[in-house]
Structures are given as C-alpha cells and as structure tokens.
Amino acid sequence: MAGCCNFSHLFRTKPGEPRPMWKKLSERIAYKGWRQIKVKQFELPDGKIAEFDILSSRSFVTVAAFTTGGELILIRQYRPGPERELLSFCEGAIDPGETPVQSAHRELLEETGYATEELIFLKKRYSAYTDQEQFFFLALNCRYQQAPEPDAGEFLSVELSPESHFRAMLRDADNDLFNNIDAAYLALDFISGRTTPPSKP
Amino acid sequence: MAGCCNFSHLFRTKPGEPRPMWKKLSERIAYKGWRQIKVKQFELPDGKIAEFDILSSRSFVTVAAFTTGGELILIRQYRPGPERELLSFCEGAIDPGETPVQSAHRELLEETGYATEELIFLKKRYSAYTDQEQFFFLALNCRYQQAPEPDAGEFLSVELSPESHFRAMLRDADNDLFNNIDAAYLALDFISGRTTPPSKP
Numbered sequence: 001m002a003g004c005c006n007f008s009h010l011f012r013t014k015p016g017e018p019r020p021m022w023k024k025l026s027e028r029i030a031y032k033g034w035r036q037i038k039v040k041q042f043e044l045p046d047g048k049i050a051e052f053d054i055l056s057s058r059s060f061v062t063v064a065a066f067t068t069g070g071e072l073i074l075i076r077q078y079r080p081g082p083e084r085e086l087l088s089f090c091e092g093a094i095d096p097g098e099t100p101v102q103s104a105h106r107e108l109l110e111e112t113g114y115a116t117e118e119l120i121f122l123k124k125r126y127s128a129y130t131d132q133e134q135f136f137f138l139a140l141n142c143r144y145q146q147a148p149e150p151d152a153g154e155f156l157s158v159e160l161s162p163e164s165h166f167r168a169m170l171r172d173a174d175n176d177l178f179n180n181i182d183a184a185y186l187a188l189d190f191i192s193g194r195t196t197p198p199s200k201p
Numbered sequence: 202m203a204g205c206c207n208f209s210h211l212f213r214t215k216p217g218e219p220r221p222m223w224k225k226l227s228e229r230i231a232y233k234g235w236r237q238i239k240v241k242q243f244e245l246p247d248g249k250i251a252e253f254d255i256l257s258s259r260s261f262v263t264v265a266a267f268t269t270g271g272e273l274i275l276i277r278q279y280r281p282g283p284e285r286e287l288l289s290f291c292e293g294a295i296d297p298g299e300t301p302v303q304s305a306h307r308e309l310l311e312e313t314g315y316a317t318e319e320l321i322f323l324k325k326r327y328s329a330y331t332d333q334e335q336f337f338f339l340a341l342n343c344r345y346q347q348a349p350e351p352d353a354g355e356f357l358s359v360e361l362s363p364e365s366h367f368r369a370m371l372r373d374a375d376n377d378l379f380n381n382i383d384a385a386y387l388a389l390d391f392i393s394g395r396t397t398p399p400s401k402p
Contacts, residue, residue, distance in 0.1 A: 031232035033231060033232075033254045034252065034253060035238065035254035035330070040284075050354050051235065052235060053235040054282050078222075079327070079328075080255060081330045081332050082328070082331075086329065121374060123376075123382070125382060126280070127283070128281075128283075128287065129281065129282045130282045133283070153245060153249070155246050173323055173324050176324065176325040179328060181324070181326060181383035181386070182383040182386070
C-alpha cells in the first residue's frame with residue numbers, strides 16, 4: 001500500500017527487500033466432527049518449527065439484502081456459540097460445485113423466501129486461523145417469492161427493518177445483537193456511492 | 202427492534218408470544234490443542250436433540266489505532282489459516298484477570314510499540330459458532346513509546362497508513378488484504394461523529 005512506512009527492526013527487512021518467508025511443512029486433520037481442525041506445521045522466518053490449529057470449513061456467503069421497499073431483511077436465531085439470540089444477515093456455506101453468486105441466491109431464497117435480480121459482490125474476507133473465505137454480497141430490490149425453507153435444525157425468524165432503524169442499531173455501541181457489522185457497513189457504503197465499483201468474486 | 206415485522210409461520214410464534222426455546226443438555230471438550238472444540242448438546246425448539254461443534258477460545262480485543270498525526274497503525278502478518286499475508290489492526294486475546302480495556306492497552310504496546318490515553322470502546326461482537334466475544338476499541342492520538350515486543354512466533358510488520366489511503370483500501374471491492382472491516386468502519390463512523398456515544402464494555 002502506498003504511503004506506508006515499515007518498521008524494519010521488527011521484520012528484519014527494509015522496504016523493497018524480500019520478506020522473510022513462512023515455509024509450510026505439513027498438515028493433518030486433528031479433529032473431524034461437525035467442524036474440522038487442521039494442524040498445519042510451518043518453519044517460521046526465524047527457523048523455528050511451529051504448529052497451528054486451523055478451523056477448516058467450507059467458505060461462505062453473507063448477503064446484505066434489501067426489499068423493493070428499501071427495508072433490510074434480517075434473521076433472528078438462537079446461536080449455540082454465545083448461547084443467546086443474534087440478528088444477522090442471511091448467511092450460509094457454499095455447496096460443492098456452487099459459485100459464491102449461486103450460493104448467495106440459494107441461501108437468500110432458502111432462509112428468507114426472497115429473490116433478487118440485483119446481486120452485487122462487495123468484498124472477500126480472510127481470517128487468520130481459518131481457511132474459510134467469506135464473500136460479502138449486496139442484494140437489492142428483493143421480492144418475496146415463497147415461504148422460507150430453512151435446513152433441519154434451523155429455527156429462523158425473518159424480520160424486516162427500515163434502514164434508519166438498522167443504521168441506529170449498527171451505530172449504537174451498547175447494542176450487540178447484530179453480528180454482520182462488516183457486511184452491513186460495506187452495503188451501506190456501497191448504497192451511498194462511496195465504494196469503488198467491484199469486479200466479480 | 203422497533204419497526205420490524207415477524208414472519209410467524211417460520212417460528213410458529215406471533216409477535217409478543219414467548220419464543221420457542223433451545224434447552225442446553227450438556228457440553229464436553231472434544232478437542233484440545235492450541236485451540237479447543239466444545240461439543241454442546243441442545244434440545245431444539247421442535248424437541249429434537251442436536252449437537253454443535255463450538256470453537257472455544259479466550260475472548261479478544263481489536264484496536265483501531267490512530268497516531269497523533271492521524272495515520273492508522275496497521276499490522277502486516279503472514280497468516281497460517283489462509284496461507285497468505287493479511288493486514289489487520291492490533292488484535293489479541295484477553296489474558297485471565299485482565300479487563301478488555303487493559304488488554305487493548307497491552308496488545309497495542311506489545312504489537313505496535315504505541316500507547317494512548319484516549320481509548321474508546323466501540324462495540325462488542327458475538328459469533329454464531331464460537332464462544333468468544335470480540336471487543337472493538339478505537340485508540341486516538343497514539344504515541345510511539347518503545348520497540349514492539351511481539352510474542353514468540355509472531356512476525357509483525359507495523360505500517361502507518363494515511364486515513365485517505367486506508368478508506369480507499371477498505372472501499373475497494375478487489376482489495377482483500379485487510380480483514381478487520383467491522384472495526385475499521387466502526388472507528389471511521391465514530392470519528393465522523395455518527396455513532397451513538399458508547400458506555401463501558
């Protein structure tokens with residue numbers, strides 16, 4: 001990135017010099033349940049050997065969806081991780097053979113019953129200790145098509161929220177109900193015309 | 202949230218009615234390495250029994266930090282999950298006995314060498330299948346104090362970025378280098394004065 005300055009004492013390189021490398025030595029599945037842990041072994045830049053537990057799962061899509069009336073389509077679900085209810089956008093794993101775009105359309109219809117002809121790719125996100133890619137989409141002018149058909153074990157409540165309420169919730173530091181903060185801001189930023197036009201995912 | 206409408210056919214409840222409950226039956230550690238998987242068993246709202254793999258780790262802080270000159274303090278690191286380099290804010294686990302605020306100050310100093318007297322809590326975030334809480338902070342007017350002292354196995358490169366470059370990177374759909382999208386937008390929104398004043402974490 002232009003305009004950055006490196007603290008070379010940390011990485012033992014000066015700007016422009018080749019960066020010290022991590023070398024992957026091996027990987028193995030250490031746990032395989034509903035989720036999977038992969039242990040990856042690396043030779044670090046200082047020559048030491050280290051192992052890392054990586055959460056290994058299918059990549060997934062997150063869809064910030066708006067109705068033709070400009071309301072946000074939200075999902076309320078009890079979540080077993082924090083053992084509390086959260087609000088989120090429609091979200092789901094990309095099936096084998098599916099493109100992220102196809103997955104976004106399918107998850108939107110399955111979880112909310114809505115469909116769109118205006119699906120916009122917003123960004124891709126990586127996380128340090130998982131091998132999942134998260135694809136953010138914006139779905140505009142969604143129309144209600146059919147009753148949602150969530151997967152077995154999914155107990156969803158679909159809620160529509162006016163944009164002004166949604167923005168207020170997002171910006172309220174004391175509100176920790178909604179968890180797709182990144183997708184929400186990317187979507188609102190795009191709608192406000194402040195985002196660089198995206199290419200394909 | 203006010204202004205929302207429920208699709209009662211999905212949750213089999215009408216607005217105002219008590220919501221169907223998940224009942225936790227048990228939990229056990231199924232994997233314990235550098236990370237930990239906890240299997241939680243629930244009785245679902247339809248009476249069926251289901252198990253969920255939950256990634257169980259210490260909660261953590263993410264610190265969007267600005268220098269006295271208004272530049273963002275970023276960290277460049279190779280990440281073993283995606284096996285590529287990512288840019289992020291200073292981030293780290295909350296040590297036992299530490300408050301999120303203490304953790305934010307400590308991680309900022311350890312990873313970047315900067316310190317601040319203006320640390321602002323922005324928001325808390327939960328995730329569906331982990332039991333970690335993520336605390337977002339904004340650190341303003343950070344001053345360089347000392348050489349960073351990252352943990353063993355951490356190979357950091359600290360980079361300063363002007364806010365305009367940072368905003369452009371955040372809004373570029375083709376740029377997937379930076380992963381703390383949520384923290385970045387919350388911080389920029391706060392700086393722009395659009396956020397509801399926060400209380401304590």
